[in-house]
Amino acid sequence: GDAEVRALDDVTLDLMDGEFTAVMGPSGSGKSTLMHCCAALDKGDSGSVYIGDDELTSMGDKALTRLRRDSIGFVFQSFNLVPTLTAEENILLPMAIAGRAPDREWYDSVIATVNLADRLDHKPHELSGGQQQRVALARALAVRPRLLLCDEPLSKLDAALREELRELIGSVVREHGLAALYITHDQ
Numbered sequence: 001g002d003a004e005v006r007a008l009d010d011v012t013l014d015l016m017d018g019e020f021t022a023v024m025g026p027s028g029s030g031k032s033t034l035m036h037c038c039a040a041l042d043k044g045d046s047g048s049v050y051i052g053d054d055e056l057t058s059m060g061d062k063a064l065t066r067l068r069r070d071s072i073g074f075v076f077q078s079f080n081l082v083p084t085l086t087a088e089e090n091i092l093l094p095m096a097i098a099g100r101a102p103d104r105e106w107y108d109s110v111i112a113t114v115n116l117a118d119r120l121d122h123k124p125h126e127l128s129g130g131q132q133q134r135v136a137l138a139r140a141l142a143v144r145p146r147l148l149l150c151d152e153p154l155s156k157l158d159a160a161l162r163e164e165l166r167e168l169i170g171s172v173v174r175e176h177g178l179a180a181l182y183i184t185h186d187q
Helices: 031-038 061-071 087-098 104-114 129-142 159-176
Strands: 020-024 072-076 147-151 179-184
Touching: 020 031, 020 159, 031 147, 031 179, 061 072, 061 087, 072 129, 087 104, 087 129, 104 129, 104 159, 129 159, 147 159, 159 179
Parallel strands: 020 179, 072 147, 147 179
Antiparallel strands: none
């Protein structure tokens, strides 16, 4: 309508390789909007967004789709797994859509890191919540992203599992030199 909503105002954020950056705030404070702007899913009225030398705010739709597919890994609160696909098929889905074969060595490393080797042939309803989120994390990492965006990825899990997976995400970011933005309302 006629009301202007300022979800973000004069924000500057640098996400560095190998660093895990968390943004915390209550619902409605602009956290998800910030993340969406970082991935050019939302566009601000002004300003610029860069991933490396690529300016997202000036890219066309095809170039943005390619950049998101090849350079950004997304992990969401609701897992976003396809229920009719196995864990492995869910992990490989973005590459299958892009017509790319996975780098086998990298893929095997990701599977070992998230500890899913014995669950790859299971469908989401056959996995625990923590295992489903590990599948979602593996899917995000399998493309070898430069930037990992996590939007409330652990809020549906119990406290012990949240801490375990938070540690896992942090170690993956440091070990593989990713830049990561982690949105949460949970201290």
